[in-house]
Amino acid sequence: MHIEHDTPSIEAAVADILAAIGEDVERPGLQQTPRRVAEMYRELFSGIGQDPAEHLAVAFDEGHYDLVVLKDIPFYSMCEHHLVPFFGAASVAYLPSGRVAGLDKIVRALEVLAKRPQLQERLTAQLADALYTALAAQGVAVIIKAEHLCMSMRGVRKPGIQVATSALRGTFSQESSIQREILAQLGGIV
Numbered sequence: 673m674h675i676e677h678d679t680p681s682i683e684a685a686v687a688d689i690l691a692a693i694g695e696d697v698e699r700p701g702l703q704q705t706p707r708r709v710a711e712m713y714r715e716l717f718s719g720i721g722q723d724p725a726e727h728l729a730v731a732f733d734e735g736h737y738d739l740v741v742l743k744d745i746p747f748y749s750m751c752e753h754h755l756v757p758f759f760g761a762a763s764v765a766y767l768p769s770g771r772v773a774g775l776d777k778i779v780r781a782l783e784v785l786a787k788r789p790q791l792q793e794r795l796t797a798q799l800a801d802a803l804y805t806a807l808a809a810q811g812v813a814v815i816i817k818a819e820h821l822c823m824s825m826r827g828v829r830k831p832g833i834q835v836a837t838s839a840l841r842g843t844f845s846q847e848s849s850i851q852r853e854i855l856a857q858l859g860g861i862v
């Protein structure tokens with residue numbers, strides 16, 4: 673699905689916000705800011721309307737049934753409540769039922785889900801669901817640890833706090849002994 677990125681509207685809106693906070697939008701430092709922000713948003717929100725499953729569709733029937741683990745894949749996303757970044761790393765483990773995806777495809781799926789207005793909890797669940805469905809995996813675990821600038825820069829102002837979220841699917845969600853082992857492999861959720 674192609675989603676229109678309406679650059680002129682973003683430029684106008686950014687200029688309006690700058691004026692509304694009391695800035696002089698004509699001063700040299702700010703003249704190009706609406707255009708720069710509009711162009712940057714094209715990249716930061718490029719995941720809107722994209723389906724992560726499209727990237728995972730290129731999977732291979734390798735007859736592989738052993739655990740696959742990817743640790744600490746860095747990502748940047750935008751908190752949908754404040755439109756400031758939250759960022760950190762996602763760790764993924766899945767137990768294939770023969771079908772595996774290229775590691776770069778899993779990274780792409782994370783990118784598609786991160787590059788849109790997001791919540792960390794939803795990002796975690798959506799990545800787990802995409803892997804579980806697209807790969808028909810027996811089990812999937814996703815742990816995301818992130819710092820939220822809306823917490824670090826304002827409000828409680830405690831930089832460095834890491835928020836950890838996890839999502840377990842399939843066999844990983846059913847047996848607590850497996851859960852503990854997987855979560856430990858991925859570095860725990862605290």
Ligand SMILES: [Zn+2]
Nearest residue numbers: 751753754822
């Ligand atoms: Zn926020």
